[in-house]
Amino acid sequence: xxxxxxxxxxxxxxxxxxxxxxxxxxxxxxxxxxxxxxxxxxxxxxxxxxxxxxxxxxxxxxxxxxxxxxxxxxxxxxxxxxxxxxxxxxxxxxxxxxxxxxxxxxxxxxxxxxxxxxxxxxxxxxxxxxxxxxxxxxxxxxxxxxxxxxxxxxxxxxxxxxxxxxxxxxxxxxxxxxxxxxxxxxxxxxxxxxxxxxxxxxxxxxxxxxxxxxxxxxxxxxxxxxxxxxxxxxxxxxxxxxxxxxxxxxxxxxxxxxxxxxxxxxxxxxxxxxxxxxxxxxxxxxxxxxxxxxxxxxxxxxxxx
Amino acid sequence: xxxxxxxxxxxxxxxxxxxxxxxxxxxxxxxxxxxxxxxxxxxxxxxxxxxxxxxxxxxxxxxxxxxxxxxxxxxxxxxxxxxxxxxxxxxxxxxxxxxxxxxxxxxxxxxxxxxxxxxxxxxxxxxxxxxxxxxxxxxxxxxxxxxxxxxxxxxxxxxxxxxxxxxxxxxxxxxxxxxxxxxxxxxxxxxxxxxxxxxxxxxxxxxxxxxxxxxxxxxxxxxxxxxxxxxxxxxxxxxxxxxxxxxxxxxxxxxxxxxxxxxxxxxxxxxxxxxxxxxxxxxx
Numbered sequence: 001x002x003x004x005x006x007x008x009x010x011x012x013x014x015x016x017x018x019x020x021x022x023x024x025x026x027x028x029x030x031x032x033x034x035x036x037x038x039x040x041x042x043x044x045x046x047x048x049x050x051x052x053x054x055x056x057x058x059x060x061x062x063x064x065x066x067x068x069x070x071x072x073x074x075x076x077x078x079x080x081x082x083x084x085x086x087x088x089x090x091x092x093x094x095x096x097x098x099x100x101x102x103x104x105x106x107x108x109x110x111x112x113x114x115x116x117x118x119x120x121x122x123x124x125x126x127x128x129x130x131x132x133x134x135x136x137x138x139x140x141x142x143x144x145x146x147x148x149x150x151x152x153x154x155x156x157x158x159x160x161x162x163x164x165x166x167x168x169x170x171x172x173x174x175x176x177x178x179x180x181x182x183x184x185x186x187x188x189x190x191x192x193x194x195x196x197x198x199x200x201x202x203x204x205x206x207x208x209x210x211x212x213x214x215x216x217x218x219x220x221x222x223x224x225x226x227x228x229x230x231x232x233x234x235x236x237x238x239x240x241x242x243x244x245x246x247x248x249x250x251x252x253x254x255x256x257x258x259x260x261x262x263x264x265x266x267x268x269x270x271x272x273x274x275x276x277x278x279x280x281x282x283x284x285x286x287x288x289x290x291x292x293x294x295x296x297x298x299x300x301x302x303x304x305x
Numbered sequence: 306x307x308x309x310x311x312x313x314x315x316x317x318x319x320x321x322x323x324x325x326x327x328x329x330x331x332x333x334x335x336x337x338x339x340x341x342x343x344x345x346x347x348x349x350x351x352x353x354x355x356x357x358x359x360x361x362x363x364x365x366x367x368x369x370x371x372x373x374x375x376x377x378x379x380x381x382x383x384x385x386x387x388x389x390x391x392x393x394x395x396x397x398x399x400x401x402x403x404x405x406x407x408x409x410x411x412x413x414x415x416x417x418x419x420x421x422x423x424x425x426x427x428x429x430x431x432x433x434x435x436x437x438x439x440x441x442x443x444x445x446x447x448x449x450x451x452x453x454x455x456x457x458x459x460x461x462x463x464x465x466x467x468x469x470x471x472x473x474x475x476x477x478x479x480x481x482x483x484x485x486x487x488x489x490x491x492x493x494x495x496x497x498x499x500x501x502x503x504x505x506x507x508x509x510x511x512x513x514x515x516x517x518x519x520x521x522x523x524x525x526x527x528x529x530x531x532x533x534x535x536x537x538x539x540x541x542x543x544x545x546x547x548x549x550x551x552x553x554x555x556x557x558x559x560x561x562x563x564x565x566x567x568x569x570x571x572x573x574x575x576x577x578x579x580x581x582x583x584x585x586x587x588x589x
Binding site for chain 2: 015016017018019020022023026027029030031033034035037038041048094097098101102105106110113114116117118120121123124125126127128130131132133134135136138141142143146147149150177180181234237238240241244245258259262263266267272275276278279280282283286287290
């Protein structure tokens, strides 16, 4: 009997790769081939139609000296701050506050209603959130400016998204608002794992809320923090929709990011080879960020175990 | 000192407690305020807006702006496109994920670790790096500006994540159940449809929900692929309409409202699955 099962298992296991055939075909057509094509195109000068000229690494050289690309890269760093760093830090405080302050003193129902409000922007399409904020911040008779006038603060009215000096900060503020709900929900779920005995012991020892937050809550939900930071950083690198809807990279290039810059080169300037080079750099960047996070996370897990 | 801390450990509201509550309520209000302002102004006439401003209640509830915008973008059609695309993607991506995860998690085929890494990478790749070749290939195969092209692309992209998630779930599938079914003479297909799928139904429901909402919210690829208005999805139609034929402030609010309502409906319907799903995702 004990001999028969492994033998039978091996015979049965032989058929399993068959189930991967549909995925193999589809992934080749939709991911692998386009991915290779994009790298190939990035080594050419091409307008999307007509002849394709091989230029080797020229597009990458041009990229290296292109000040628009570098500034778009810096804007993207700003979006990483607005979409990953700030929401994660703020999300930790908000989640801990909701979970073990509001939840314990005013009941878990109050906490979950507040959480739902904070999470609401997260269920919306980014493009729709862009439409809403573009409408609120419109110059002239837009909502914010009209409201400021109504309450007698008309002098503060401003073309928030149209002024190159404020456009990027305005987009960043909107992204914090959109993104905050994600870490809050993940962290609140993670906090349920934290043993309440730890908090009780610490408060008996005289630790206040902030000290318990810093020394118990934060280290305990470190795994969640890594996942949130990674996912939000990658989302920030792909923030095409809000830029397209809010500013189209403008005014000028003051809110351009590589994601949108590659789109412009593909479909507006028909410099497809150059666009493909930008997209390739963006892809490599995404993979590097992912690898760094996975390595750091693995190292911390090793230390803890 | 010790006494006051012991008192703080007990559930006690106190003046400080209410101050914290007020701070959180203010934050929550700030988060939902834009939605309220959209609703308030979408139901106003534009003359009402210009006389009384954005913060006043409407003089009379008017659906004119919503109706005009609805007809302008043929919203009935746009809504149906989004439902069709997201529904098909959710269904096909779950089926594809199940097939893959069955081979990887239950079949434990050779090289499964590398296959999983490949799926993970496929899921993380920025769409910017795929969009132009996909656009070119779609034109070559006459799939450009069809909903089918978008369905195929997102079925693959979503199933990359689905395979990754479901493979780890299925690799923990109780071996005794599988052995029992095998001894009863179940083949691989019967084992899949009659044992594995029914048992993992809660996970599949979460995946279905996520794929539907994620696909609904997608922007770049639908924007590039669906150029004609009759094929566009809700986010694309609204994103493109903004700054094109929108004339006044209140109609723009109406367009925002039409984008928000479906998302709120899904949120309410799927809230249970969603919160459960977010937890599942964070544990892995």
